[in-house]
Amino acid sequence: MNEDSAHRINRSVSAQISPASLNKYAPKITRPTPEIPKYQCCNLLSVSLWESITGEKTTPARISQIIDTFLPQPPGTVVGSPFYSQQSSQYVKMAKDRQDCIMLQEQIDHATPAERDTIFNVLYPHMGDLVCDGAANFLIQKLCEYLNEEQQTRMLAFFMEDVQRIVDHPNGCRVLQKFIESTTSPSNIDPIFLALLPRFVELCSSQNGNHIAQRFIIKIPQRVPDIINKIKTHVYDLVVDNWGCRVIQQLFDRLPIQELIPLVDEVLCRAETLATNQFGNYVVQNILNSGTPEHIQALIDAFTGHFYEFSMHKFASNVIEKCIRKANPQQQNMIFTEIIGPEGNYNRPRIKEMVSDQFGNYVIQRIIEFGTESQQNIIYLVTYDNYNFLFKCSYAKHVISCLTNLGYEF
Numbered sequence: 137m138n139e140d141s142a143h144r145i146n147r148s149v150s151a152q153i154s155p156a157s158l159n160k161y162a163p164k165i166t167r168p169t170p171e172i173p174k175y176q177c178c179n180l181l182s183v184s185l186w187e188s189i190t191g192e193k194t195t196p197a198r199i200s201q202i203i204d205t206f207l208p209q210p211p212g213t214v215v216g217s218p219f220y221s222q223q224s225s226q227y228v229k230m231a232k233d234r235q236d237c238i239m240l241q242e243q244i245d246h247a248t249p250a251e252r253d254t255i256f257n258v259l260y261p262h263m264g265d266l267v268c269d270g271a272a273n274f275l276i277q278k279l280c281e282y283l284n285e286e287q288q289t290r291m292l293a294f295f296m297e298d299v300q301r302i303v304d305h306p307n308g309c310r311v312l313q314k315f316i317e318s319t320t321s322p323s324n325i326d327p328i329f330l331a332l333l334p335r336f337v338e339l340c341s342s343q344n345g346n347h348i349a350q351r352f353i354i355k356i357p358q359r360v361p362d363i364i365n366k367i368k369t370h371v372y373d374l375v376v377d378n379w380g381c382r383v384i385q386q387l388f389d390r391l392p393i394q395e396l397i398p399l400v401d402e403v404l405c406r407a408e409t410l411a412t413n414q415f416g417n418y419v420v421q422n423i424l425n426s427g428t429p430e431h432i433q434a435l436i437d438a439f440t441g442h443f444y445e446f447s448m449h450k451f452a453s454n455v456i457e458k459c460i461r462k463a464n465p466q467q468q469n470m471i472f473t474e475i476i477g478p479e480g481n482y483n484r485p486r487i488k489e490m491v492s493d494q495f496g497n498y499v500i501q502r503i504i505e506f507g508t509e510s511q512q513n514i515i516y517l518v519t520y521d522n523y524n525f526l527f528k529c530s531y532a533k534h535v536i537s538c539l540t541n542l543g544y545e546f
Contacts, residue, residue, distance in 0.1 A: 227258045228265075231272040241278045252282050263294050273307040277314040291315055292324045299331050309344035316351040325356050336366045337374070346379040350386045360391060364398055371402035372410075381415040388422035393431070400431065407438040417451040424458045432462050436471070443474045444486065453495040460502045468506050476503065479510050487518040492529045501538050516544045 230236035244252055256279055259266060266272040283291060295302060295312060302308035316325050329352050332339055339345035352359060364387070367374060374380030387396060403410060403419055410416030423431055436459060439446060446452035460468055475490075477483040490496030504512055516539050519526055523546055526532035536546065 227255065228262050228272075231259065231266055231275045232269050234271045237271040237275050240275050244275075244278050244282065249282075249284075252279070253287075255279065256283070256287055260290065260294075263291075264298075267302065267308045267311040268305050270307060273311050276311050280311065280314045280318045283318070285320070288315075288319050288321070288324050292319075292327065296327060296331065299328060300335075303332065303339065303345050303348055304342070306344050309348065313347050313351055316348070316355055322356050322358075325352070326359070329356060329359055333362065333366065336363065337370045340367065340374055340380045340383040341377050343379055346383050349383045353383070353386050353390055357390070360387070360395070363387075364396065368398040368402065371399050372406050375403065375410060375416045375419045376413050378415055381418060384419050385422060388419070388426065393423070393426045393428070400427070404431070404434050404438070407435055408442065411439065411442075411446060411452045411455045412449055414451055417455050420455050421458045424455070424462045427462075429464075432459075433467070435459060436463065436467055440474070443471050447475055447490065447499040448493055448496045450495055453499060456499055457502055460499070460506060465506075469508070472503050472507050472511055475499065476511065476514070479508075482514045484514070484518050487515055488522055488526075491515070491519055491522075491535045492526055492532045494531050497531045497534050500535050504535070504538050504542070512539075512542065515539070520546060 227240070230240055240255070244255060247255070259276070259279070263276070267276050280291070292315075295315065299312075302312050312328070316328070319325060332345075332348070336349065340349045349363075353363065367383075371384070374384055384399065387399065393400060400423055403423060406416075407420055410420050420435065424435060427435075439456070439459065442452075443456060446456050456471075460471060463471060476487050487500070490500050500515060504515055507515075515535070519532070519535060519539060523536075526536065540546070
């Protein structure tokens with residue numbers, strides 16, 4: 137057989153025996169399709185699709201992380217397992233990211249109790265770090281709104297480990313405040329209160345701690361006598377303090393004045409000084425609002441000789457206005473006489489000055505409101521005689537309007 141014939145035979149065999157025809161003689165091998173657990177899903181979202189849906193630019197790895205975090209954990213996952221550790225790491229990382237933290241907060245609001253339990257359990261070992269983090273503290277605050285009794289007990293144990301550090305930290309303090317507001321049992325607050333009681337005065341004067349002190353007043357009112365006993369020798373220092381003043385005011389807002397007599401007595405002793413203080417004047421006004429007639433008389437006595445001076449003062453003018461409103465007619469007439477002079481000998485230059493003063497004009501309006509007809513008339517005459525000057529003064533316009541409403545014409 138020559139080479140040409142051999143080549144023709146090979147081509148003929150190749151043409152007749154194709155791979156398809158050989159397959160029917162091959163043994164059939166059935167390969168089982170592996171079952172993929174529900175939690176091992178492929179990420180089929182492209183970066184461009186993610187961006188078009190969310191408007192957020194990110195990476196494929198980041199998309200996978202977010203999706204994995206929001207998938208339900210596999211059944212039977214236990215603390216300490218590789219999956220649990222991985223999920224814990226992802227939640228912690230997301231909690232510290234501002235955008236992801238917002239996403240997790242929304243998830244908590246719409247989650248089932250079991251899902252919230254999962255989030256709490258994976259975050260709890262990292263709580264010391266998270267409560268002080270600039271982003272994560274908001275997530276922990278959100279969790280505090282949904283804690284069950286067992287979780288509240290665990291959070292209390294966490295706080296008690298280092299409550300001083302947490303109170304002194306601006307973010308940690310917010311978390312503790314939210315816990316106190318949200319807990320369902322006063323027994324979860326009392327240990328914190330007792331731990332902080334030795335430094336309660338310092339707590340009241342703290343930019344962060346004063347919020348905790350105020351929450352104690354609101355949530356465990358049975359402890360108010362202990363609070364009063366602790367701060368009664370420091371009332372003046374707290375009243376003139378930006379933060380301490382808020383705690384004192386919270387006490388006046390929440391309790392009848394009869395329960396605050398030790399504090400009231402301390403304020404009355406320094407009322408003249410406190411009336412002109414930018415913070416203390418509010419506490420003096422608290423006493424005028426809720427005080428007894430004896431308290432009001434004590435304040436009027438303290439201010440006697442200073443009514444005109446205080447009427448022109450930025451802070452004290454508010455106190456004098458409140459004093460006029462709370463005084464009886466006899467006390468009011470005494471105050472007005474000191475400010476603008478007695479009938480028949482009114483101090484016209486003083487009236488003119490007060491009408492055009494940014495603070496004094498408010499006290500003049502109160503004299504018009506509560507004063508006698510004679511006192512109203514003298515204010516009108518002084519204003520009328522100086523109308524061309526006073527009309528150009530923005531503060532005097534309040535007095536002119538007040539007189540016009542009573543029927544006086546200019």
